Structures are given as structure tokens and as C-alpha cells.
Amino acid sequence: MTLTPEAPHSLHTERLTTVGTHLRAALDGAYAAERAVARATFPTEGMLRDPSWDVEQSRAWTLQRLKDLEEHGFGHAGVPDGADAVQDPLTAVVTFETLAHADLSVTIKSGVQFGLFGGAVTNLGTAWHHAEFLPKITDLSLLGGFAMTELGHGSDVASVETTITYLPDSDEYEVHSPTPSATKAYIGNAASHGTMAAVFGQLIVAGQRHGVHTILVPIRDDAGADLPGITTGDQGHKGGLLGVDNGTISFDHVRVPRRMLLDRYGGVTADGVYESTIDNPNRRFFTMLGTLVRGRVCVGGGAGIAARRGLSIAVRHALKRRQFPASGRPDGVLLMDYLQHQRRLLPRVARSYALGFAQNELIAALVKVQGGEPSTEDEQRELETRAAGMKSITTWFANETLQEAREACGGAGYLSENQLTEIRRDVDIFATFEGDNTVLMQLVTKALLTDYRKEWSDLDKSGVVQATARVAGEQMAEATSVNLVLDRLASAVRRRPEETTLVDRRWHALMFEDRARHSLESLARRMRAASKDKGDQFESFNAMGPHVQYVAHAHMERLVLQAFIDAIDECPDGETKQVLERTCSLYALDSIHADRAWFMEHNRISSGRSKALEGQIDALCRELRPHALSLVEGLGIPKDWLGAAIVDES
């Protein structure tokens, strides 16, 4: 379905400040209309899970809530429900993000069912699979798991041990777990509700391995009993997401008909021969995994919403709560008036905006690639890299921010009725699933290095490269920069940094550009040296582990700043634009401040300028303090959705 403003289920009416209204519009960005409709139609009754429920109750409630949402047209929104339906990635992501305003178990179970299980059928299957399964998946009569991860192979999907062996005599596949470590693990819907799984395994045809493929395997009968050859396990109580029934699955020579293989990119023909549209097995593998990109866009977006919920609660609390009388403040000082408290919360609010603008750009890239229009392979790769990086930095940010918000609310923050600990528990695992953050950051840097080498080699052929590698590197980086706005700003200020002020956007751009370029360039140099190293190759590259993480971090910060700058340009309201300018400066200076050691080490800033950063951050916090409420309103979480007693009591 498409969300429409007609007959909203729970029309949301919230009185916002003028600046708050404009800030929300800015952060909703190009998708303001879709998001407004989603907010207006989202069923809010019983949107939060009771934290005191046990695992059984939580799972039952979560499944029921998913069914209710589906009945209200808010279930599989954006996901195709048959062979003729097309996917609508924009609606899918906006729906996921809206779900993240409420119980995250529901969000994730929805993601498992529609995004992962449904997504595997949609993206890896063909017309027969679509017609046969998508209607049942989207109306929730068929619940399924996405059985990729194995006990022995968390992030290393290429090494999964499960086998999918073609049996020519019966024209079937045999799915088998050859070892205990081949057991599928952490699979949502596997512990209890799922009756089918999309299983990832090594395809073997006539003794030959063709790499990882995916096959649909029924795992339970209607009564909930494991089917013959299937052993499921319940992974029970977890750190959070109690409503999601994660479990294990292992296969003992389980046979399924040939057509159950999701064979869009490769499978066995009626003649019993393996055929694939992609000859290179490595490229085939990454093409199949690449279809997972929407999940990462969703998870990052959901984590961003979780962080905004936490900040909304903590800032609204700090605008009411007084502690310790002071001169001229006999009733106590508002928490929000303590500079230390501002420093704990406002830079995080600023970063929430920054990440939100970058998420909008990521959605645009996803829509471009998966929305039905033609797209290039470069655009697909760029989308995957960006999604991996955004997922990592946003989920880490959400975890840290919710903890800061909890502590900023003191003992009240620890009561489940104030939601912070509950959101924190649920969002914890976002840093691991859909790709471990550390591994995803490695992927980002790997892609950057590939681009770098390619451009380097092109430049080299054309004779542009100068005598020294140092200079060549700089020029190359400029020539290949995708961030033209940052680049233009940076160029304008490059020759006179000390004359500029700390809130000069051109100076921020220069710093972000330099950090990303120089760290990548020096890593590339170390990589070249390591590849010539005669010693233990693993150790040569292993030594660069922290550098690899840094490069990805610097690259993502650059993308995020770029997105923020673009968004400010779009804002029509003068006062709001000023607030956004300051918020952007706070984000930029907070990022530079956190890395100021790097900037000094690389002679990008003097020690005097570095010392001045903190004073400027303090000044921005003071300037934004009067807009604290508007800034929180702009984050877009309606106040009465927060469900936090300390906020409701006002």
C-alpha cells in the first residue's frame, strides 16, 4: 500500500513553536510529505510494550501488534505483495523509521518478516516465488526467517558451511548442516513463529561448488512442530528485543523441490545444469548480498530515531527539572542551564540533525537504485558503501546517546516507565546485526581504497601524476572528490586558515576534507608498502586495523557535513536557517574537537586554535540554549509518543 492522508487512523495534532515547525520540515526534508502522512496515520494506541512482560508475553504481543499494524495498512507498506507489485523503497524505509518511534521489537520483527525474509524472496527470487509467497508473506499468513548467520560464522558469510546439494535423481535440493558450527543462529522468527526460512548455503551441483545461494525451506508444521530433519532452538532471553523470537535452525539432509531455490542470479535448470546470469562467483556473491542494502538503510534510520527519542526525553526533562539553588535562582537552576548539561546533550542534538540529513540523502540514493529507474553499477556500489557506513555510525551514536540521556535524567532515567533504558536495551544489538559495525567500517574503507587505486591508475596513465607521490596523492584526492560543495568551500579558504573564524563553514569544509583525504592517502601508502612486505602478510595488514577504522570514520563525517550544508540551503525560514547554521557549526566543531589531536598532529590546526575550539563550542551551546525546545520539536518525535512519565508530568 501507499500511505495516504485520507482517513488518518490517529491524526496527530501537536502545537509546535514556529522554529520547531520549520526545523521539523527541514529534517523531514524531501520526504516531508511522506513522513507527515506516516505520523498522521500511525496507530499509536498501545504502541509501547510493557517492560514487565516476560519473553512469551512479549513475543505474543509483538506478533499481534504486527497483525494490527497490517490491518491498519501500516504493515508491509512499500513491500511488494505479489508478482505484479513493485517495491517502493521510499515507503518501506519511511514505514520502518515510523515503526522505530514505538516498540523496537515490532520494528525488528517487521524488518525480519518483510525486509529480510520478504526481501530475499523479492530480490533473489523470480516470478514464481513472488506469486507463490509474497501474498502470504505480506498478509502474515506465512512467517519466515532469514537464515544467513551461522554459529561458527557471524560476519563471514562466504564461509557458511550449510550445503544445498542438487539431487538429479529426484530433481530436489538437499539442505544440510554438516557440523554443529553450521547451525543457523540468531534467526528472527526461528524460535517460535516462523514456518519457513530463506536459508543461505553453499550450492553444490554434480560435485561442484557454486558459492552461496539461498533456498526456501519449510521448517515447521501448522501446529508449530519442527518438520522432519529440522531442529530449531530457542535462544531465549536476550539483552533486549524480547518480542523477537530469535532461534537456531539445523538441517539433517532436508529435501525441498528444485523450484524452492531463489534462483534469480543462479540455479539449476530443468536439465540439471547450473546456470547463472553472473559468471564471476565473487561478483555473484556480492550481488546477492547487495540486495541487503535496504535493511542497512532501515537499521541506521531506526537507530537515528531511537537516539532522537532519547534526546527528546532528556532535553524535555532538563527544561523542567531544577537542582541546586544559585545566585539569582533561589528555586534551583534548570538542568538545561548548566553548561555541563548543555555540553552533554546539545552536541548530540546537533549530530542527530546531521545524521538525519545524511539519512535523507541515503534514502534518495536507495530510491535511485531500487526505485525502478535505471542506475549504474557505480551508483549501486556507492549506495552500499554509504549504507554500511551510515548504519555503523548511527547505531554507535544511538547507543552512546541513549546512555548519556539515561544518565542525564539521573535515577528517573533508570525507571522503565521513562523508556530510556528500554530503548537502550533494544537498540544495543543494532551495532551488530545487519553487519557488525567494525566489519562494515572495514567495507567502507575497502571501497574507498578501490576507488583510490582506480583513479590513481587512470591518472597515472594520463600523465597527470607529479614527481612525488605526496603531491600526486593530494591532487588525485581533489580530482576524485565526490564532495564538490565541500571542495569548493575548502578551496576558498585553503590559503588562509588562521584568518578565518571557527564558525566559518569554509574552514569546517577544509578540515573535514583534509581529514578524509589525508587519512585515506596515508593508508593507501601503507597498504602499498605492506603488499611488498616479505613477512607475514596477515600481520602486515593487521597492523593497519585502527587506521582502517579511522579512514571510514573520516569519510562518513565528510558525507554527513556535506548533507547538513545542503539541507541548510533548502531551508526557507530566516530564523530557522540561523538556528540550523549554528547547529551545523556545533556538529562540525564537535567533530573537529573530538579529532583535534589528529588535526594538530597533521599540522592542520595550531595548538592555539585547538584550545579555542572548546570556547566556541560553549558559545554555540549558549546561543542554541534558547532554542532547545524548538530543536527537540524539530527532531520530529511527537511529545505524546514519547511515553515517558517524566515528560508527561509537565
Next chain:
Amino acid sequence: MTLTPEAPHSLHTERLTTVGTHLRAALDGAYAAERAVARATFPTEGMLRDPSWDVEQSRAWTLQRLKDLEEHGFGHAGVPDGADAVQDPLTAVVTFETLAHADLSVTIKSGVQFGLFGGAVTNLGTAWHHAEFLPKITDLSLLGGFAMTELGHGSDVASVETTITYLPDSDEYEVHSPTPSATKAYIGNAASHGTMAAVFGQLIVAGQRHGVHTILVPIRDDAGADLPGITTGDQGHKGGLLGVDNGTISFDHVRVPRRMLLDRYGGVTADGVYESTIDNPNRRFFTMLGTLVRGRVCVGGGAGIAARRGLSIAVRHALKRRQFPASGRPDGVLLMDYLQHQRRLLPRVARSYALGFAQNELIAALVKVQGGEPSTEDEQRELETRAAGMKSITTWFANETLQEAREACGGAGYLSENQLTEIRRDVDIFATFEGDNTVLMQLVTKALLTDYRKEWSDLDKSGVVQATARVAGEQMAEATSVNLVLDRLASAVRRRPEETTLVDRRWHALMFEDRARHSLESLARRMRAASKDKGDQFESFNAMGPHVQYVAHAHMERLVLQAFIDAIDECPDGETKQVLERTCSLYALDSIHADRAWFMEHNRISSGRSKALEGQIDALCRELRPHALSLVEGLGIPKDWLGAAIVDES
């Protein structure tokens, strides 16, 4: 009782590496004997709570476990059980730390009952209170709450609104909550099990206020019903510590006999007149609060143990788990062999040692002050400052470390059966209770500034102060330094830092000393300037909030390094000493690296030296990698106490 090695309840036999044995002895330090006995006698059957239990079950189990521990002689150990018994702070702290090896709800409920409620009676009461209540408190027939915090006044104890008014006609006190914000909140034992509370309120005698005092008030009858005038509330499900029944209490003109006031430091005589052994009301207030110091020592110690449990699980997992094949490692690389993974865990292991050594010194200071021997007022103040700082830095460290450990174990880390999320949930609030960390760090700096001003003024009188404040500050700091070892080391290297290597302990000492001195000195200068400021006094001081936090942090780091250096000297084994030297260097360089921007900004290190830090940290991680198991053994958590499935599976 005193723990004795006779008839151990669950004699623990664990086979350790030689280095592991020596490391454990080093970390156990001066209290190795007491800790060995505690380990050998701790009842380990059913030591961990089932995470799937609900609030009711968790509370019932926690109370029963507390009773079982008491029966095994492990309950109120160290706490006096009658008027003639003396307190034994060493046994009390060692017992608390041992309890923290298991379920933290039990640890905290024990802390509420024996440490806070029992501690109030012991320290604020007199012989009658001791004889009347301590036997029942220690045998658990009288469960009580420590009713200090109010809804409206979390950290601001001086502002509590509850009144304790003397009624001369009936020779009683009337305890009353004049407003909703006067409601006592977050009180352990208040929601369900407690029948009495030690209530903090403003004492009023004949219309005159005498500041905060504490009175014992019965709150429930034996059937569990609120007594007349008492309204208790249940704060229900929390972020963790489900076994502790935190609740609210409010009082509606509740009368109790005069003798119920804990009047050691002040109360009403039989003649109806207020008398106190401490004339200055401010000093009286802080003397009463000062008796809480043992609780802070315990909480910091418990948090340190929680962090060690997390690191023990994550490192032991990383020593078994392989991911991604690499050249020469066809079965995959051990997680512990990835430099990035070493960097995530080993500096935290090093800091665990550092904090453990500092905790030992803190215990020694507590024993000196509260162990019955004479102690000076300076020693008491120094103990309070150190306890406040250690509580803050250790509880923050525990929270961050458990999250890092969770992520380092991936999806397995999220399963409750692997304990990490459970410990994390429980230890979260350690950052807030027994004093909010941010507020406690302010107390540390306040004490440092007081010392600084006092010494400055003494020096000034004696004519030592030089012409410029800058030089005077340096000299003063040296003259008043309590850290003679650091000072001696630092002096030896002061004139030639660039010639020294990064692992030269003298250079570490110099950096830690300089950071602590200079940041304090510059804050003192800003404070002097602010006090002369004609504008809004609150804002003048408010602007220094982050600087105040930094000074406390720098001071605590200095104390911690000092403790580490002292402990190395005590180690008798050569190889272990080498491991400790490297571990100390890793801690020191990690601390300097985290603050390297500060050191560059203040011209303490060059940008070249700063860049070299990371390489040296990497080298130390590689050097310590072969000792990873020994290091974890040394942390002192017996492997079979971890209760983590991923560790047991080996």
C-alpha cells in the same frame, strides 16, 4: 563475622598459569589473604539470577539469596551486629566486592540493608540504637530503607523538604512530607520488603531549623501494609537490578518517639533543647554525609568487579573464536589476534588493573579512618575526595567496558545466557546512585581547590611565592603534591623529555603530574577572576563546568598511576613484574593518548611524539597478547563463576 579459611563452603580450585597466579596475587594486593578466603568460602550455587524472571520472582529470589548468604556467614560480614560489636570496614568492602562477582541485585540489596540502613544506625546512632536495631538488621529480621533522596532533590541533599519537627508536649518527632516533591524516591527496600526507614529531613526544634538529620521511622506492619500516615509506592520495573524493590515513601504527620532520632551528632535532649557535638551546621551536615563514604568505596569496587567480569568473558571468547581465513590461517584468525580487537580490549584490561590497585589504596585509607585507629580530619577529607572520584571513574569505566565487551562478542554477547547484557543493565545505575558521577567529580575538584587555596595562602604568608603567579603556581603544586613517587620520577626526567622513550615511567609520571597540576592551577586562576566578575555570578562559574570535570579526571588519573607504580614494586616474580610493567605502560599511554590533544595544546608533547603514541600502544598490545589469558586470570574472576555459555563451551 570474620571470614576464615576453615570449612570453606565451596572451596574453589582453579588451575592458573604461573603468571596468572602472580598477577592475581598482585591485584589482590595487601588484601590477598582476605580475598582468597572470600573466594574459597563464597556460596556459588545459584549465584546468578535467571534473567527471564519477572520483578516479583526476582525480588523474592534476591531476598532469599540474601538470607542464604547470611546463613553461610557471608551476609553482614564486617557490619557490627550489636552495641558491643565493632565495624570491620575491610571485611565489609571485601564482602561487597565478592558479592559483585554474582548477581548485582543481591549485592545492592545487601548494600541497602547492611551498608546504608545498617550504616546509618551504626554511624549516626548511639548505643541504644545499636543495641536495639543492629541485631535485627544483621539477622535480617528487620529490613530497612535509606530514605535520603527525594523526588524533587536528587543530588541536592541539603535541600530535602521532609521535616522532622520536635513536639515538646508528647516528647515525639513528627515526620512530614510537606509537598509532593518531598516524597522519598528510589529507596531500596521501600517498595515491598522494608518495615522501617532511616529518613533524612530538616530538624525543627521550637521553630528553629537545625539542618538535615536522620530518624528511624517504622513504615509497614508485619503483614506488609503501610502504617498510618505512611504512603509507599512501587517504582516497578527498572533498567536493571530487578531484584531490588525500589519505591517511594511519603509521610503525613507521622509521629515517632524522641529516641528514634539517630542523634550521635545532634538531637534534642530530655529537656527539649537541641544539642550537637558540632557547632557549625555546615560542618555537621558534611560530617553526617561523610559517614556514607564506605558505600562509595563499595560501589566503586563492585563496578570494578563488574568490568572485570565483562572483560574476562570477552577475552576468553576472543581466545577461542575464529573469523575470516587469512594467509597462513586457513581455519580463520583468532579474534584476539586482530590488532583492532586487541585495541578494544587490552587497554581496558590494563585500566582494570590500574583501577584495582587504586581501589586497594582506597580501602587502606578507609580502614585507616574507620578501622578504629586514630585518624586526622585531613585523612578523612582526603578519603572522601578519593572515594568520590574512584566511584565516578570506575562506574563510568564499567558501563563503557561492558558495552565494548558485549559488542566484541557480537550476537552471542546479546544473549542473556552470556551475562554481558545482564551485568550491563545492573551496573548502569552505579553511575548515578551513591552520588551522581558528574556531581561527585565536582566535589573532587572543589576539595582540590580548597587545598590549593589553603596552601597558596600558607606559602604566601611565608614569603615563598615568587613574583609571577605562573611560577608560584608551579612551585606550590610541587610543594603540596601528595604524590612523592610520581614527583620524584617526574623531576628526574623534566629537563629532557624528548630524549626519553615512550615507555619510560618517568615520562609518564611527568605527563600525569603536569596534566593534574596545570589544569588545577589554570582553573584556580579562572575562579579567582570569576569571583571578581561583576556580572551574573552563577554564569561566571557555570562557564567552568567542563574545566571542573577535567581537573577531577586529571587528578584521579594521577592517583591511579601512582597506585599502579607502587603495586609493581611489590611484585616478587620477575616475569610477572615485566607483564605488569607493560600493562602499566599500556594504561599510562592509553590515558595520555586519550588526552594527547591537551598535551599538545599545552606544549607538553610535540605533534611528532603524539603521533608516535599509537604505534607504541599497538606494540604493547602485541607484547601483551601472549599473556592475554594470564592477564584475565589475574583479574581474579574464577572462570566457572562467569556463568557465560560462550566461556563454558570451551
